[in-house]
Amino acid sequence: MIDKIASIKEEVNGYQADTPAKVEEFRLKYLSKKGALSALMDAFRTVPSDQKRELGQKLNELKTFVTERYNYLKENASLSGSFDSASIDLTRSATSFPVGSRHPISIVKNDILRIFADMGFTIAEGPEIEDDWHVFSSLNFPADHPARDMQDTFFISRNPIDILLRTHTSSVQTRTMEKNQPPIRIVCPGRVYRNEAISARAHCFFHQIEGLYIDKNVSFADLRQVLLNFAQQMFGAETKIRLRPSYFPFTEPSAEMDISCDICGGKGCAFCKETGWVEILGCGMVDPNVLKSCGIDPEIYSGYAFGLGIERITNLKYKVKDLRMFSENDVRFLAEFESAR
């Protein structure tokens, strides 16, 4: 048996196989169920037990040696590119690789940013971990405003100053105003966090785009026209908008904007709760206190700001009923959007 092992080893060592067919021959001859190694294993069963230890070790070494030789030959045969055309069906279609698709939130984010870029807005980004000043104080939030409460905000530390996960991307507006003098015309996309129970209609994080325009003589009419243009490009040329008075600490006057429901065309349906309108964003003229706290003179400059949730716009466009779908990353769900375009 020792001799047999040695002779196989020698044979294998010099074995040449430069085509896949020859490599397969090698495999059949040595490694298959009817091959030389199998035969040795069978013979090993009848070996007297005092020789088993030594022979077993030799056999194992041989097995490793043959397998390594086989892998080497296989790799070389495929590398050399020479193949036996009889063993390969060249008419077979290639295996297709599934191609990933863009996330619906990214698709809609890019659409929105493109619309505002066409109107002269540039993109500004900022950190998700923020301090109290940039998220609240600079934006005219009263000290006891509920948004600062533990209920809404994820605090990271409270000493010596509050460090938190931003609850809106208005913080990027503050950062931009602190560093630049007007004219400023930016849109700020990004992820924001709020301490809410996760359900089909709410999540503890979502995505926003906020816009800011500061210059001389900026008026509410400018704001309205920019938002109308956005709504019509996003939801179709027939879309109407409506501004309702509202309240935000950082804008005065403030408004919420509705668009005409694109399901019923404004006639009233279950989706718009029979009102014909659906709310899509908050906006207003930047409060003079905010300009002041960022080092901009409110006697010279004025401006508007607006903010929208990307998930909300995506829901309106694609009628996704459950917000959780956006973060579950089920590829069957994600793949639907690339084809929807």
Ligand code: PHE
């Ligand atoms: N920051 C507000 C929010 O998160 C949105 C907003 C931005 C409203 C700008 C008015 C002006 O809800």
